[in-house]
Amino acid sequence: MLPDATDRKILELLQQDSQLTIKEIASRINLSVTPVHERIRKLQKEGIIDKYVCILNRRKVGKALIVYCNVTLDKQRRESFEDFNKAIIQMSEVLECSVVSGNFDYMLKVIVADAEAFNQFYQHKLSALNSVLHISSYFVISEIKYTTAIAV
Amino acid sequence: MLPDATDRKILELLQQDSQLTIKEIASRINLSVTPVHERIRKLQKEGIIDKYVCILNRRKVGKALIVYCNVTLDKQRRESFEDFNKAIIQMSEVLECSVVSGNFDYMLKVIVADAEAFNQFYQHKLSALNSVLHISSYFVISEIKYTTAIAV
DNA sequence: GTTGAAACCGGTTGTCT
DNA sequence: AGACAACCGGTTTCAAC
Numbered sequence: 001m002l003p004d005a006t007d008r009k010i011l012e013l014l015q016q017d018s019q020l021t022i023k024e025i026a027s028r029i030n031l032s033v034t035p036v037h038e039r040i041r042k043l044q045k046e047g048i049i050d051k052y053v054c055i056l057n058r059r060k061v062g063k064a065l066i067v068y069c070n071v072t073l074d075k076q077r078r079e080s081f082e083d084f085n086k087a088i089i090q091m092s093e094v095l096e097c098s099v100v101s102g103n104f105d106y107m108l109k110v111i112v113a114d115a116e117a118f119n120q121f122y123q124h125k126l127s128a129l130n131s132v133l134h135i136s137s138y139f140v141i142s143e144i145k146y147t148t149a150i151a152v
Numbered sequence: 153m154l155p156d157a158t159d160r161k162i163l164e165l166l167q168q169d170s171q172l173t174i175k176e177i178a179s180r181i182n183l184s185v186t187p188v189h190e191r192i193r194k195l196q197k198e199g200i201i202d203k204y205v206c207i208l209n210r211r212k213v214g215k216a217l218i219v220y221c222n223v224t225l226d227k228q229r230r231e232s233f234e235d236f237n238k239a240i241i242q243m244s245e246v247l248e249c250s251v252v253s254g255n256f257d258y259m260l261k262v263i264v265a266d267a268e269a270f271n272q273f274y275q276h277k278l279s280a281l282n283s284v285l286h287i288s289s290y291f292v293i294s295e296i297k298y299t300t301a302i303a304v
Numbered sequence: 305g306t307t308g309a310a311a312c313c314g315g316t317t318g319t320c321t
Numbered sequence: 322a323g324a325c326a327a328c329c330g331g332t333t334t335c336a337a338c
Contacts (some may be wrong), residue, residue: 003213011213014206018170021331032306037333050209053300054166057202061155061163061304068252068259085296091301099255099294100220107220107290138259142251144237148205148300150263151244152213173314184324189316 003048006031007039008152011048014040018052031048055148060122062096062109066140067118073107080131081105087129093121104136115139155200156179159191160304162217163200166192167301170204207300218292221278223258224285232283233257239281243298245273256288265279 003011009029013020026036043049058064073080081099084106088097096109109125112118118137127135155163161181165172178188183215195201200224210216225232240249240260246262259276270289279287 002334004272011208015208016203016205018204019300023331033332034307035305036335038305041333046212046284047209048212052170052204052206053168054163054170054204055202055300056163056302056304057199058302060198060200061302063302064249066194068250078223089297094297095299095302097295097297098218098220098292099296100290100292102290103267106296125226133242136254138252140250140252140259143249144258145241145246145249147247148207150208150210150213150215150247150272152208175314185315186325187323188316190322193316 001042001044003043003152006035007048010036011038011152012149014049058111062113065111065112065113065114065118066143067110068140069106069108069110069136070104070136070138071107071108071126072104072135073131074133077131082092084129084131091121093125104134115119153196153198155195155304158187159195159200162188162191162223163195163304164301166201185232188211210263214265217264217266217270218295219262220290221258221260221262222256222290223260224256224277224287225258225283226285229283236281236283243273243277245277256286 005030010025013025013028018133022033022040024035026033029036040049064081071084073084083145084095088106088108091113093110094108095111096107099105100107110118110121112121118139122137126132158181163279165177165180174185174188174192178185181188184195192201195233212216225236236258237249240246240258245262245264246260246281251257252259262270262273264273270291274287274289278284
């Protein structure tokens, strides 16, 4: 079942603040508690709501530096992609990794303490992978926007 | 106050699942409810925990396509950066936007329904901005990893 | 979908060690 | 700082409309 307008309002609110009480959500969308509760339960059961998490202030946990990496693999090696994927999933510095179209293979978002920590990651973990042929790194100077909320 | 080893365990758990009860967290780290409750309260007050959100399954809400965009601005215009920042923050398709070092100015993560929706966004919203000089787009073919959890 | 009620359970607080 | 116990409020389920 696709989310209707009411479901979308609920999703919008929960994507901003998942600690809102059902009572509070109900009052904001002019409904009573029962249907709101029922809708949230359904959205969870159907997997539209995937999970609930907390978002940390990355500076306050000592992760001040974000680096985007464009990675090109060595296509000669048959297993390159599989090997690379498995390795990347294990690396806690990598928050996002996608195969992309264009003149390189992967786009990575890496988060580390500082430039020296990135150097360690780059030298000993990322470029140490056999499958990697080339890496271009883009250091984030200023984060303008970061949200996990999808417009529904 | 910096988070100690116990705080880090709590943060790790809450970043995976913020619906865990304090009782459950307490039992997993071999503590009673009181100190866990007290530590979470402090982590929130200090802003180390920024917020609680729900994460949606983007495919199930009809946002199947992610595109990364490298944007170069027209440096001739003095107000380019400010104008661009303000405009981007308003665009719900843009989940992430950062100023980066290198041969372009911004890295964007855009999420839309499909290629046609991206075309609409590209033509009428992003490239419509006066400050924009050049855009390179990279379509995501396969998402290997996506997490909001920072290793602490 | 609404209201109201009841049971349950987790968050919250205070006290004691 | 952690353990224990009591209270309060929200969640959850149910019945009736």
